[in-house]
Amino acid sequence: MNAYSELHQPDFICLTETWLNADKEKARQLDGYxxxxxxxxxxxxxxxxxxxxxxxNVTHLTSHTTKTFSALWLLLHDxxxxxxxxxxxxxxxADNNTTLDYISDTLLxxxxxxxxxxxxxxxxxxxxxxxxxSEQAGLRNLVDFNTREGSxxx
Numbered sequence: 001m002n003a004y005s006e007l008h009q010p011d012f013i014c015l016t017e018t019w020l021n022a023d024k025e026k027a028r029q030l031d032g033y034x035x036x037x038x039x040x041x042x043x044x045x046x047x048x049x050x051x052x053x054x055x056x057n058v059t060h061l062t063s064h065t066t067k068t069f070s071a072l073w074l075l076l077h078d079x080x081x082x083x084x085x086x087x088x089x090x091x092x093x094a095d096n097n098t099t100l101d102y103i104s105d106t107l108l109x110x111x112x113x114x115x116x117x118x119x120x121x122x123x124x125x126x127x128x129x130x131x132x133x134s135e136q137a138g139l140r141n142l143v144d145f146n147t148r149e150g151s152x153x154x
Contacts, residue, residue, distance in 0.1 A: 011053045016089040016124040018047035038063035038072040048072045048087045048123065061110060064102065068094035071102065071123075073110060081118050084110050088123035096128055107137050 013030075018037065029035060033051040036058075040046040048070045052058040057077040061084065064071050069090045076083040086106075090099045103121075111117060119139065134140065 009053075011056060012085065013051040014085075014087040014122045015049040015051070016047075016087065018049050034058065036060055036063075036072060036074055038065050038070050040065050040067075040070055046070050046089055046091060048089050050074055050085065050087050052076075062106065064106075066098075069099045069102070071106070073106065075114070075117070081116060082114055083118045083120060084114065086119070086121040086123075088121065088125065090123070090125045090128045092126040094126070094128075099128055100130075100133055104133055104136065 013033070018039070030051055032054050034054055035049065035051055037049040038047060046069075047065070050072055052074065059075050059077070061073040061075050063073065069088065071086060071088045074085045076085060084107075086103075088099075088103065090096075107119065111119070119137070121139065130139075
């Protein structure tokens with residue numbers, strides 16, 4: 001990850017299936033980035049994180065973890081359009097309806113408080129049917145090619 005961040009210098013690095021806890025989180029610190037993590041409690045595996053370039057004005061909005069999924073939401077403060085950034089991990093065997101309801105309710109709540117915000121979501125959705133949610137929330141997919149074994153990033 002250090003080599004990637006030094007070469008490409010991204011503003012954000014979104015991580016899924018971090019397998020971290022609060023003690024191991026410090027090992028993922030990158031120079032020039034602030035860490036935001038949502039660990040699964042009382043379970044190994046899963047978890048999400050977002051590393052944000054220190055020069056950006058970013059705040060933690062909310063995070064949520066259950067036995068079935070993890071999600072982390074940040075706000076990038078921008079003079080013109082604030083940007084809500086969500087990173088979500090939905091395991092392959094997780095209940096789709098629970099995760100979809102959570103994403104929908106959270107987006108609605110966050111956008112009601114910040115109606116001029118743009119939204120970026122990323123993560124590992126593992127067969128989560130996102131077409132209805134994407135249509136309702138006005139989201140569009142930026143990746144238009146298969147990224148792994150016939151599956152596409154959403």
